[in-house]
Amino acid sequence: MRITMTTPAPDDVVSLAETLDGWQLDGGPLQLHPGDLGWFSMRGIEATASAMRVWLREGRPVAIGLLDGDDLLRLGIAPPALDDGELAAAIARSVADPSRGVLPAGVVSVEARGADALAACLIGAGWGTGDPWVPLHRDLSDPVEATPLRVEVVEGDLVEPWSEVHFSAFRGGEFTDAVRGRMVHNWQTMAAGPLYDRARSLLGRDEAGTPVAAAAVWSAGHGRPGLIEPLAVRRGQQGKGFGRAMTLACASVLRDLGASSATVCAEASNPAAVATYASAGFTAAPEVPDLRRHA
Template sequence: MRTIQLAVPPVAELPDIGAVLDRWQSDDGPLHLHIGDLGWYSLRGGDATAQALRVWRCGDSIRAIGLLDGQDLLRLSVDPDFSHDDSLARQIESDIDSSNSAVFGTGAAIVEARGATRLCDRLKARGWGADEAWTPLSRDLSLPVEEPGIRVEVAGPDDAEAWTAVHWSAFRGVPYTTDARERFVSRWHAMMSGPFSSRAQCLLGYDSSGVPIAVTTVWSAGPNRPGLLEPLAVHRDHQGHGYGKAIAIAAAKSLQQLGSSSASVCAESSNKGAVAAYSSAGYTPRTQVRDLRRDS
């Protein structure tokens, strides 16, 4: 019987790992780790992305892929054919929750493992508890998608400063200094020239006067598979005017043109405004999910 081994992949393997994640995406399955999550993380560069990955293999076959999104959060996807496999779950459990963990240090930790049924059962039995609730949402793209009602363009290299400025305003809410702008624009270019860039479209939405007010990036997992919105943002000075709904509709239309079967996104359930905006844009909320937490 072959053993399951954990490794940190070299950067050259990133495209192959992304292709495996693509095959694991399904409209009937959970909203788990997606190539878009790796793509957004690749703002940090290919080497850093590879170093943040943990890959479980049995022989030449990949059984699970995890992204360390910070020191204490592992975002994990398991091959759907092995979601109930106890030997795989036991090995991953050992690698993340033993005294000599190959994933986490000591102290608090969070595992996002949607669809990894057996692993979640084992972690709960070891005392891992439920973390905050998240709401997955998806929009079926087999039907026509309406116009968003604002002008939306695919952002190119010359739009990096405008795109990043909107995102910065929405998520940071502090002045976008020259140093911050140079760093973020450089990282944006790294993402859009990186190993997952062929799957991405950055969208930039404008108000009626031509001011950039909303952004998103959509990620394709290939034809007839769910695509992902990651991230989506509305400039802090322009929130509350329906631009979140508009850019979410534009994202669905873009993914439809790329051949995706659905457009997916996940929002914190406590963020009622985000859930409402996606819902108003035709995204259907699915059953809430919770990550698993180990307290310190």
């Protein structure tokens, strides 16, 4: 059966996120999650649609990709199609040819966890492996232990301190008025968009009331794995247990949203992050590298 690839219209993004909902399975690979689309939607729903690629069989999505930057394609594949050789070959052709509008020439990466057929296709075509990642998972059947942080759901005036903590953790430097304005605008764009309905942004304060941690959690619907993306601890405040405490808060909120489990993926090169999630009851799966074309 013929497989085609398309770039969706903005009006199609929500239905494709709902398709990704159904592909999230406990015990399955940690693939592209609807929360990844939601986080990307800080750029706007039109930009999110433009960054997506969808592979269709008989008009139905069997793989959904997100171009997360110029050189990285992140994939979610329908679980029954993870070992589908025909689909793997179609995706491999799409990513190999820059004229198809997926990836450019040169060094590029594909994140396709659990897609053994695609990995075999690309490695057979001369691709290698790239950065290794550690998927982590915590079952949410039972209540989550209390966190020592005071955790607030972000809205209104809390957007600015949430943005400042996130900036401090991932970028550092001076939180200028221009940076503040841009980050608050991006958060507001995301929160006003159609992909944020089942998400929560969280701000954690220490005993003195100082914002020390920020995170967002994303539900894929009742009885499915939820995602933590991102989780940040203010620079200079690491090593004090705030990461573990915020992770517990995220897991608790996901449980309240109906998630069956909480998932997160950490760079294998960041053992402190892996240890933080493990200390909050997460179990690490074996490392999974991206697939990389080196030339």
